[in-house]
Amino acid sequence: MSLPKILTAHTHLPGIETFDVYRKNGGYTAVEKAIQTMTPDEVVEEVKKSGVRGRGGAGFPMGMKWSFLAKPEGVPRYLVCNADESEPGTFKDHWLMKTIPHLLIEGMIVSSYALGANASYIYVRGELMYVVRILEKAIAEAKAAGFLGKNILGSGYDLELYVQPGGGAYICGEETALLESLEGKRGNPRNKPPFPAVKGLYQCPTVVNNVESISTTSWIVNNGGDAYAAIGIGRSTGTKLISASGHLKKPGVYEIPLGLPVQEFIYSDEWCGGIRDGHHLKAVVAGGSSVPILPAAMLLKTANGEDRLMSYESLADGGFATGTMMGSGGFIAMDETTCIVRNTWNFSRFYHHESCGQCSPCREGTGWMEKVLHRIEHGHGSMHDIDLLVDVAKKIEGNTICPLGDAAAWPIASAIRHFRDEFEWHITNPQEATRPGAVFKGHMELV
Amino acid sequence: MKVTIDNITIEVEPGTTILQAARKIGPEVAPPAMCYYEPLKASGGKCRACLVKVTAGSEKDPRPMPKLVPSCITQVQDGMIVENTINEQVLETRKGIVEFLLLNHPLDCPICDQAGECHLQDFSFQHGVQQTRYEEERRTFEKQDLGPNIQLHMTRCILCYRCVFTADQITGKRVHGVLNRGDHAEISTYIEKAIDNDFSGNVIDVCPVGALTDKTYRFKNRVWFTKPVDAHCDCEKCSGKVTLWYRGDEVIRVTARKNQWGEVLDFICNTCRFERKNTADWTIEGPTKVARHSVISANKYGANKIVPEFARRLAASQYKDVHEERDTSQLDIKQLPEERFKALIPPAGESAVAGIRSIQNWAEDK
Ligand SMILES: Cc1cc2nc3c(=O)[nH]c(=O)nc-3n(C[C@H](O)[C@H](O)[C@H](O)COP(=O)(O)O)c2cc1C
Ligand code: SF4
Ligand code: SF4
Ligand code: FES
Numbered sequence: 129m130s131l132p133k134i135l136t137a138h139t140h141l142p143g144i145e146t147f148d149v150y151r152k153n154g155g156y157t158a159v160e161k162a163i164q165t166m167t168p169d170e171v172v173e174e175v176k177k178s179g180v181r182g183r184g185g186a187g188f189p190m191g192m193k194w195s196f197l198a199k200p201e202g203v204p205r206y207l208v209c210n211a212d213e214s215e216p217g218t219f220k221d222h223w224l225m226k227t228i229p230h231l232l233i234e235g236m237i238v239s240s241y242a243l244g245a246n247a248s249y250i251y252v253r254g255e256l257m258y259v260v261r262i263l264e265k266a267i268a269e270a271k272a273a274g275f276l277g278k279n280i281l282g283s284g285y286d287l288e289l290y291v292q293p294g295g296g297a298y299i300c301g302e303e304t305a306l307l308e309s310l311e312g313k314r315g316n317p318r319n320k321p322p323f324p325a326v327k328g329l330y331q332c333p334t335v336v337n338n339v340e341s342i343s344t345t346s347w348i349v350n351n352g353g354d355a356y357a358a359i360g361i362g363r364s365t366g367t368k369l370i371s372a373s374g375h376l377k378k379p380g381v382y383e384i385p386l387g388l389p390v391q392e393f394i395y396s397d398e399w400c401g402g403i404r405d406g407h408h409l410k411a412v413v414a415g416g417s418s419v420p421i422l423p424a425a426m427l428l429k430t431a432n433g434e435d436r437l438m439s440y441e442s443l444a445d446g447g448f449a450t451g452t453m454m455g456s457g458g459f460i461a462m463d464e465t466t467c468i469v470r471n472t473w474n475f476s477r478f479y480h481h482e483s484c485g486q487c488s489p490c491r492e493g494t495g496w497m498e499k500v501l502h503r504i505e506h507g508h509g510s511m512h513d514i515d516l517l518v519d520v521a522k523k524i525e526g527n528t529i530c531p532l533g534d535a536a537a538w539p540i541a542s543a544i545r546h547f548r549d550e551f552e553w554h555i556t557n558p559q560e561a562t563r564p565g566a567v568f569k570g571h572m573e574l575v
Numbered sequence: 576m577k578v579t580i581d582n583i584t585i586e587v588e589p590g591t592t593i594l595q596a597a598r599k600i601g602p603e604v605a606p607p608a609m610c611y612y613e614p615l616k617a618s619g620g621k622c623r624a625c626l627v628k629v630t631a632g633s634e635k636d637p638r639p640m641p642k643l644v645p646s647c648i649t650q651v652q653d654g655m656i657v658e659n660t661i662n663e664q665v666l667e668t669r670k671g672i673v674e675f676l677l678l679n680h681p682l683d684c685p686i687c688d689q690a691g692e693c694h695l696q697d698f699s700f701q702h703g704v705q706q707t708r709y710e711e712e713r714r715t716f717e718k719q720d721l722g723p724n725i726q727l728h729m730t731r732c733i734l735c736y737r738c739v740f741t742a743d744q745i746t747g748k749r750v751h752g753v754l755n756r757g758d759h760a761e762i763s764t765y766i767e768k769a770i771d772n773d774f775s776g777n778v779i780d781v782c783p784v785g786a787l788t789d790k791t792y793r794f795k796n797r798v799w800f801t802k803p804v805d806a807h808c809d810c811e812k813c814s815g816k817v818t819l820w821y822r823g824d825e826v827i828r829v830t831a832r833k834n835q836w837g838e839v840l841d842f843i844c845n846t847c848r849f850e851r852k853n854t855a856d857w858t859i860e861g862p863t864k865v866a867r868h869s870v871i872s873a874n875k876y877g878a879n880k881i882v883p884e885f886a887r888r889l890a891a892s893q894y895k896d897v898h899e900e901r902d903t904s905q906l907d908i909k910q911l912p913e914e915r916f917k918a919l920i921p922p923a924g925e926s927a928v929a930g931i932r933s934i935q936n937w938a939e940d941k
Binding site: 297299314319480481482483484485486487488489490491492493494495496499500503516520523526527528529 | 619620621622623624626642643645648668671672674675676678679708709711733734736752753755756757758759760
């Protein structure tokens, strides 16, 4: 089967990070096609038809988000690219930008044209200064070739593209916190409504999209929305970049057609090549550390015994009782050497550290949960700590300003839901459990 | 626009928030607010104390809202139906919010200047539970002088951001804000600068807890031993309308005047607040009308006090038959007949106001 390649068709080519090589391989034809032959609304229409969903985590249909953009007279509109990518386990955007920066620049131009933005921003995670420089160089090249700046391709359309290094906090990836940070303020999420589509950057209508989402738009313009929608399955159209990590034989960034069976993704040689030699899959976090963890058996089969697929719907099948989420595509595989309690504590440390601290449930709750998990992991837990964690997670979930509260609660709630015996073992056998490398071998379901 | 809160319907202007609408009805149905402060633009939405359940979005779209919403920043829609004290989920969540807010808050009410005027005290009294489940170490901070007049006790701060908004909106050059993230976040000035401008003292008045203290008043008294009077002066910097707090003949504190919800009506200048402490500086208008929630209002903790329905239901839910726990067969104890007990507890959903009776009465009835 020839695999559809939308984002990675040219990533193997030497020199693809330069304008010339990118251009020779069909680069910037989407800008030409869109600006010279299509109206902005027609571009939006194609993106709508493609059914592409936001690749930053929430999976909201991109075309629909674009069509919500308010268009008041005399007020600028902005496109902001979310390249903060700080979700543990997710590293696809980073890889894409450093490998083929012009793909994002081209997507930014096409998308800005569709949205009527004359100034657009790429907000890059602050730690990735070298990516900032790569993008700046690419922007300069595109500008020199007449694809950016004033009067692009003689059409009268102007676009300035800016790269902004982020504030170095995970929370700056949340879209409204990102806008605050971009405005030069502390990266605190805003209360919604109003949504950015109405009041975003500098209180003007704004679309915030992920790097991968924006990078698909050139292909959609070149090939049509219908061609994109023909790839994938159901409402999960197109391809998705997956950052695969953990105990896989071949971790890395993969572009998969949505609908690929999870089994095939993990075990086929074309993809991850299976679990490292001599080991078996124990659990997976399928969409970045914030989504619920699933035991191996539940990951491969849905509640009614069908093969689970790499698609938004199939991964979520059965809700949180038996499913998880596609999230940002950060696929972390864990074999039987993984201690779920330690892993959960580790995730929890991250969310505690990264909570912005505006709302009381998240500010206090993330720290509390981390401390309790720390105790359990270090042999000082008691049985009621388990129910305490479940209850605290429940009190945070849904009660906060931004979804970081949920992101902190879900991994803990799901780990306890599926691996409660492992937590109990830690509490009842503290001496055993705190030995370096100790892992619960009880009712573990390995695949 | 029509909105129904705890089964009481009123008409409000478009743009009114649920909290404002509830306050119009009265304190019985007004959700608690720790971070919202009407005179401060952009306040609200942070503490989550005011979360309510919207059981119908509007007449046009009567679907319930999936999550609890912060009433202080959510505008009402025509025909919206809101549940506050009559909703189990809301009350359960509030218990959680109190617990979170108290997690790192030392209960030093016995030595805190704010005792008796503290919104967190009221909030925990009305919505909290008695015991905490938190066993870990609490965070600590050194006390910090923010200039000559104000001392910051960061341990007590609940990060409501009110002082930040105050400084931002009514003082010229802002030097204070929030540092760090999560539960490491703290209110601070930029490199320990002093807050020195004519209106800085207002941050003390807006603080819902005792985190920002007036250095001219610290440890001078307990609020219930003082007598507040309204007074004014001719001030070229502010309205000059204040409350003087007397102990005997001595003015021990000057604050801005506050409304029923503890919100400042007119912000006052530092000269009025910190320097005019003689009766001769002022024209006295008469005794201050004391808000119901204040401990210095008559019988705050006494008879005939309004008790929200949830408190009664909480008491009821914790009520245990004596012989549930020990063998009392030999004692011949008479139990409250079950039907009578039931009649006292209105089921959730019944009008909150109709349900309000004091625990005192309940005890007396018994
Ligand atoms: C705490 C938090 C962190 C986030 N970090 C990122 C991020 O690093 N990159 C990203 O694209 N989206 C991130 N998101 C999601 C964004 O808020 C937003 O949904 C997304 O950028 C929209 O783009 P999309 O529609 O193309 O997915 C984050 C969300 C939350 C709550
Ligand atoms: S949920 Fe956490 S990160 Fe999000 S606004 Fe609240 S405190 Fe900040
Ligand atoms: S010091 Fe007081 S007013 Fe300022 S954030 Fe803390 S609790 Fe709120
Ligand atoms: S008062 Fe509404 S969230 Fe704080």
